[in-house]
Amino acid sequence: MKLITAIIRESQLDQVREALIEANITRITVSRVSGHGQQIREEIYRGRRVVPNLTPKIRLEIAVNDDFVDTTCQAIIDAAKTSQGTLGDGKIFITQLEECIRIRTEERGGKAI
Amino acid sequence: MKLITAIIRESQLDQVREALIEANITRITVSRVSGHGQQIREEIYRGRRVVPNLTPKIRLEIAVNDDFVDTTCQAIIDAAKTSQGTLGDGKIFITQLEECIRIRTEERGGKAI
Amino acid sequence: MKLITAIIRESQLDQVREALIEANITRITVSRVSGHGQQIREEIYRGRRVVPNLTPKIRLEIAVNDDFVDTTCQAIIDAAKTSQGTLGDGKIFITQLEECIRIRTEERGGKAI
Amino acid sequence: MLSGTSLLFGDDGVELDSGATAWMLTSTALVLLMIPGLAMFYGGLVRTKNVLGTMMHSFTAMGIMSVLWVICGYSMCFGGNVLGGWFGWNPEYVFLSGIDTSIMEGGVPEYVFSMFQGKFAIITPALIAGAFAERINFKSYCVFIALWGLLVYNPLCHWVWAEDGFLFNLGSNGAIDFAGGTVVHISAGVSGLVAALYLGARRGYPSDDMAPSNLVMTMIGAGLLWVGWFGFNAGSSITSGLSTAQALTATQAAAAAGALSWMIIEGLHQGKATALGLVSGILAGLVAITPAAGVVQPMGAMVLGLAASAVCYLAIILKNKWGYDDTLDAFGIHGVGGIVGALLLTFFIRDSWMEEAAAMAEGGTWTVLQQLGVQTVAVFIAIAYAALLTLVLLWILNKTMGLRASPQNEMRGLDNAYHGERGYGMLNPN
Amino acid sequence: MLSGTSLLFGDDGVELDSGATAWMLTSTALVLLMIPGLAMFYGGLVRTKNVLGTMMHSFTAMGIMSVLWVICGYSMCFGGNVLGGWFGWNPEYVFLSGIDTSIMEGGVPEYVFSMFQGKFAIITPALIAGAFAERINFKSYCVFIALWGLLVYNPLCHWVWAEDGFLFNLGSNGAIDFAGGTVVHISAGVSGLVAALYLGARRGYPSDDMAPSNLVMTMIGAGLLWVGWFGFNAGSSITSGLSTAQALTATQAAAAAGALSWMIIEGLHQGKATALGLVSGILAGLVAITPAAGVVQPMGAMVLGLAASAVCYLAIILKNKWGYDDTLDAFGIHGVGGIVGALLLTFFIRDSWMEEAAAMAEGGTWTVLQQLGVQTVAVFIAIAYAALLTLVLLWILNKTMGLRASPQNEMRGLDNAYHGERGYGMLNPN
Amino acid sequence: MLSGTSLLFGDDGVELDSGATAWMLTSTALVLLMIPGLAMFYGGLVRTKNVLGTMMHSFTAMGIMSVLWVICGYSMCFGGNVLGGWFGWNPEYVFLSGIDTSIMEGGVPEYVFSMFQGKFAIITPALIAGAFAERINFKSYCVFIALWGLLVYNPLCHWVWAEDGFLFNLGSNGAIDFAGGTVVHISAGVSGLVAALYLGARRGYPSDDMAPSNLVMTMIGAGLLWVGWFGFNAGSSITSGLSTAQALTATQAAAAAGALSWMIIEGLHQGKATALGLVSGILAGLVAITPAAGVVQPMGAMVLGLAASAVCYLAIILKNKWGYDDTLDAFGIHGVGGIVGALLLTFFIRDSWMEEAAAMAEGGTWTVLQQLGVQTVAVFIAIAYAALLTLVLLWILNKTMGLRASPQNEMRGLDNAYHGERGYGMLNPN
Numbered sequence A, B, C: 001m002k003l004i005t006a007i008i009r010e011s012q013l014d015q016v017r018e019a020l021i022e023a024n025i026t027r028i029t030v031s032r033v034s035g036h037g038q039q040i041r042e043e044i045y046r047g048r049r050v051v052p053n054l055t056p057k058i059r060l061e062i063a064v065n066d067d068f069v070d071t072t073c074q075a076i077i078d079a080a081k082t083s084q085g086t087l088g089d090g091k092i093f094i095t096q097l098e099e100c101i102r103i104r105t106e107e108r109g110g111k112a113i
Numbered sequence D, E, F: 001m002l003s004g005t006s007l008l009f010g011d012d013g014v015e016l017d018s019g020a021t022a023w024m025l026t027s028t029a030l031v032l033l034m035i036p037g038l039a040m041f042y043g044g045l046v047r048t049k050n051v052l053g054t055m056m057h058s059f060t061a062m063g064i065m066s067v068l069w070v071i072c073g074y075s076m077c078f079g080g081n082v083l084g085g086w087f088g089w090n091p092e093y094v095f096l097s098g099i100d101t102s103i104m105e106g107g108v109p110e111y112v113f114s115m116f117q118g119k120f121a122i123i124t125p126a127l128i129a130g131a132f133a134e135r136i137n138f139k140s141y142c143v144f145i146a147l148w149g150l151l152v153y154n155p156l157c158h159w160v161w162a163e164d165g166f167l168f169n170l171g172s173n174g175a176i177d178f179a180g181g182t183v184v185h186i187s188a189g190v191s192g193l194v195a196a197l198y199l200g201a202r203r204g205y206p207s208d209d210m211a212p213s214n215l216v217m218t219m220i221g222a223g224l225l226w227v228g229w230f231g232f233n234a235g236s237s238i239t240s241g242l243s244t245a246q247a248l249t250a251t252q253a254a255a256a257a258g259a260l261s262w263m264i265i266e267g268l269h270q271g272k273a274t275a276l277g278l279v280s281g282i283l284a285g286l287v288a289i290t291p292a293a294g295v296v297q298p299m300g301a302m303v304l305g306l307a308a309s310a311v312c313y314l315a316i317i318l319k320n321k322w323g324y325d326d327t328l329d330a331f332g333i334h335g336v337g338g339i340v341g342a343l344l345l346t347f348f349i350r351d352s353w354m355e356e357a358a359a360m361a362e363g364g365t366w367t368v369l370q371q372l373g374v375q376t377v378a379v380f381i382a383i384a385y386a387a388l389l390t391l392v393l394l395w396i397l398n399k400t401m402g403l404r405a406s407p408q409n410e411m412r413g414l415d416n417a418y419h420g421e422r423g424y425g426m427l428n429p430n
């Protein structure tokens, strides 16, 4: 099992969710984060375009079984990329997941994902 | 050392915290997340019961030494489960923790947990 | 590649960010969390000093290549520590990062960090 | 700063009533307070990414409609009949240039009356915006409300409130619309319904839930609306006397009854009384009493509030069944509530009013049913006119500028897409 | 819309004063503004999961108490003595049916007076809610405030403000309670204290800290309360003249002095002046000046504000020591502040009032100490009556419906448990 | 509670005008509403960690300035010339002790006038705070505004509005400053600019972006400011009549025109019309009409609003170019807008005013250019005096207490550093 953590643009959240659902990945956890990367020029403040030093981003956490990793990543990449890829589109991090427990049933492992 | 990440219902936070404290697990980190899983029917909007597409959840992160993993998980499961387990009760994810540092003292490893 | 997760005081965020930038670590992800640890005495409520049961904290996530781990941790420790270290200064957790993908370019691995 | 207390008589020799003027000034301020109140009410109900865009719908109306009002709105509403009474016109009213020192019959400077009325012209299009929130193009919205104000609001206002308006003179003593049941609420609600149908539902509606971003703000907004409504209704007496007191009392009674009944109905139906339900009930009560505040007594006002809550509750259940997307229930509350009020008031009219009407009627009698007929005609005309003109305007704008946000902009949210800002920066560490 | 300016005289031939009417209409609106203000003040201080539930305590009071007021509240408060003066009654006041065109002596329509007074009946139970916030069952709360209004507020109001009320006629010139020190603040504060003790502390209190969810909103609420208090106090002159001006000035002076002194006291005691402290000081000052606004001059008002802040600050320290859980310090601020104001005012009464009292007294003299006696009696009666009746009501409700939220509901939070909603949807991505 | 309607005449035999009094009471409440409005406006624009600290700048002013006003502020502003007219003094005004029953010429109790004016003394220093937000030491701020009020505001107010003030008597009919263009906005804006330059930029400015924490709150604050401004401007007529109506109308027209033009300018320049832009335009319009509200007609008011938006927009672009850190554009909006209004109004003065001025002038003629000269002198004096005294005050405070927050406190945020609190507890699970 793997834990996929993706940092994407706030504006792409709906698109990514729709793409994941289409790829049959329906269980996800989402949170608000702020990021700093290479991105610049975002908002307008009293007639001036400014660089927010921490840009609001969305963080997705998805626990998947090993054979779903590629589909998931590809779905995210396709939906999160803006016009052929622009600075600030985000990152995906993958880590090893040792155990997964469904609280409701106390099932463990792959079938609890 | 392991890093335990649990996604639970907002309404169970107090109960889970009390259970953890009872099990002597006092150091935790909590954050607001939204989740999408199998859960349905949650809130009322102008006389209609609706399915929030992203349900607010609480995410717990607990770094523990290996021999505490089971106690911790069990405490969470017992307190987070609602009436024999209902959809939306949440998940626990366990990953390997390579290193832990206490900033105050710069201690490392198990004694820094 | 490693994923460094640091829990620090809210009040040290600016200082830590400046330290990281100085150490050439410019890509980070930040989020609001609440923590419970050994810390006490924080705020004032109608003339009484109280112990917030969950103290607001900041969580940093930084994906780095292996040879940057030490610099990063040291930069965080130096900037996050308050007056020789006081309770509540925080923790750093390090986990193994299996894969990293830059969404914009679909690059993978170390160069995508 | 210390000046001008000598101006106690207008050009035409009418004596100033400083008390009536004081209350009308206050009412003007109170009705203006309703605009931020509405912005809060609506803004709290949409998703986080659309909060500024939605509030801008109200705030922009403050800019656009006020400017138009000064230029020509007051003239179109309260000038003498032109084009067969379609609307009014009076060159002296253009830029309000001719009323600088004029005092109206009741002792109130005409400027104050004009400004008070101008606030109604702001809030009406702002109400419509609730129906198509979260999916309209900002520029098109601006053009739409400007045109809608000129072509729908101003004529309707003229018909109902100008002394030579044809609805003002319908039946024996006119169609009763004390403070804007037809002019404001029915016209806004119906136009909203048409627009919601024309634009289509939001992406993902109704399968996805679109939870309110800030119900706390919605509640505060409702509180400000209630306070402001005292200006709206009691101010519509254009004096500071018994009729003002009657309107204020009716307003309070109806709002409270509406709130309480919605709470009870929802409690029985769903097992829980929601905050949004309570404030919806407040609004339903306030809307229903708007046309009636001048003619009903407290008990009647309470019945109106109760009935409005019940019918609006039902209307929203039906909406959910039928599945069209009137985002914030502009029709469900303002349209339906306004209709309930305008018709039902007939059964609770103060005797003195009916006597007056009888005295003015041919034959010297005037019955409740006759007045009901008049009310029905007025309501029907408002519905038909507003629906038709709105449809034409939408059609034209859609062909020329495009009305609806692109799917991409809808997903990004209006705040980012049209204003380049975010409402709640605090949500992210900064 | 344009109507009724002819009604310049009431049935009883009293001439209307349009200016006094204007200010009383405005005051009514301002006091209504205090309800959302209070909802914000309280709502910001509770935990996130209870924000809507806490605001609903104020908003529900707007529905329930207003409806009761129209039905029988006004009659019970301002009708003639019945049951030996326990409360008042006047069948003409039921549903306010007999005052449709009545104008009071000062030239103000009785409707306006009634609506103004009705707002006090809303805010008083809403104040109590602060004492048992975060742990009361919503349905029981609704029943409680209805009964409390009928059995505690209405009698107290009758005793103090009706012309045949026994406290109104105590001593030479009556117990002084200009705008509700005893009727509103002491009765609410004491009832709150009793309820807090009866219900017990919140789960986890005091070991867990329960940090305020939105101090920003609390500050804004305090701002609205200050503004609304001008209506509360200056409106209690029931005119628009010198006495109104005096009340307004005293209000401003006391609030400012209260704010400043709390800030300084806390700064000296804790090293930091908090925002919550400043706004608590504003409230303490406003509460203390409420009974006194009609009789003290600016310097006295400032002393009252200062004293109220100091004593309330102390009271809250004591509360923390004793460990009972008056969640939002309904007693600590309103009870204590009200008592300070009602007693201390005696030393700052305007000479003209004392002369008047002397003229009315047997023997032609009247001293500060005699008035202090009168004030003490009135305060004591209010405390005893409110405490006793509240206890009885709570006991009955506890036996029948249950008062306290179940531990599970308390942990989930009132918003979810009783209203099925969340206050700040924006906190979660949506 | 029921009392005192007999006081229809003051000591000096002037008859009370209950209507004018009603409006002035209302205006006083409305101007007070501007303080929480301003706190919201400013508080929404700073970073999350500074929200309470920034709101405290406004709220503390309510405490400090009100207390000072009662003690000696009113005396310094409206007493007779002392020290060669530097400021005024009247021992009867100390603690307002001598005006307990005095009624002014227009029939308004002097207390009301004093309280109304006192609100201006609160808001002016609160406006300055925008310029050095996010980096000032709280204690020093408190001392600064107290001294600034005594040494800058009170003299300026005396010069412009007291009957023997030298600017009040400049030229033929005085320098025109209806409601505080020079006294309030120019003086605050210029002092803010000086303070911003003296204190230096915030840490990280301008390379880091400091995004607003809550634009939603900023919008609501702007809404409340607009509503309150009716009291500010229309109240400055100190009556309730034609001149009041004229001021209200001008205010509405200018604010709307300002809003609309900023929106259009920004739309053309940046491609998007922001919410902050719209509300900045509202403010620019309101500021510009402040000195002019008594003398211009609606069309002139609209031109003033438009011009103010355009010039302020430009001023902020220049600020960004020059790189000084006027955090919330106290100078860019209030300073610049005030100057635009005070000068430009000359070209739109009502004929009747010019005739009056001509009648009073030597030689019987008075031209626009002569008045422009008078206005320019007044503006220049306000700028020079405010700038100089502010600089002196800052220098002294910096040497004694230190003005600027330590880098560490600036990074922690004012809320934590000076108040030990956090604004939005809800952001964290609790």
Ligand SMILES: Nc1ncnc2c1ncn2[C@@H]1O[C@H](COP(=O)(O)OP(=O)(O)O)[C@@H](O)[C@H]1O
Pocket (backbone or CB within 6 Å): A007, A034, A035, A036, A037, A038, A039, A055, A057, A086, A087, A088, A089, A090, A091, C027, C028, C029, C030, C061, C062, C063, C064, C102, C103, C104, C105, C113
């Ligand atoms: N090494 C990293 N560690 C943690 N977060 C990162 C890292 N790199 C990028 N991010 C996150 O991803 C977001 C987008 O990164 P950015 O550098 O702007 O995109 P790109 O790589 O396409 O240029 C950042 O705002 C940050 O939140």
Ligand SMILES: Nc1ncnc2c1ncn2[C@@H]1O[C@H](COP(=O)(O)OP(=O)(O)O)[C@@H](O)[C@H]1O
Pocket (backbone or CB within 6 Å): A027, A028, A029, A030, A061, A062, A063, A064, A102, A103, A104, A105, A113, B007, B034, B035, B036, B037, B038, B039, B055, B057, B086, B087, B088, B089, B090, B091
């Ligand atoms: N595979 C997963 N990856 C990430 N988060 C998950 C996953 N499965 C569940 N979750 C989180 O757990 C929450 C509860 O899941 P749900 O499916 O409703 O519970 P159950 O498994 O008991 O039916 C979800 O809202 C989501 O936040």
Ligand SMILES: Nc1ncnc2c1ncn2[C@@H]1O[C@H](COP(=O)(O)OP(=O)(O)O)[C@@H](O)[C@H]1O
Pocket (backbone or CB within 6 Å): B027, B028, B029, B030, B061, B062, B063, B064, B102, B103, B104, B105, B113, C007, C034, C035, C036, C037, C038, C039, C055, C057, C086, C087, C088, C089, C090, C091
């Ligand atoms: N074992 C742990 N698991 C998860 N989070 C932890 C753990 N230990 C500490 N934390 C986080 O770090 C923060 C600081 O911890 P604390 O115990 O107060 O500091 P210290 O270790 O210096 O005494 C806590 O508030 C919590 O958020």
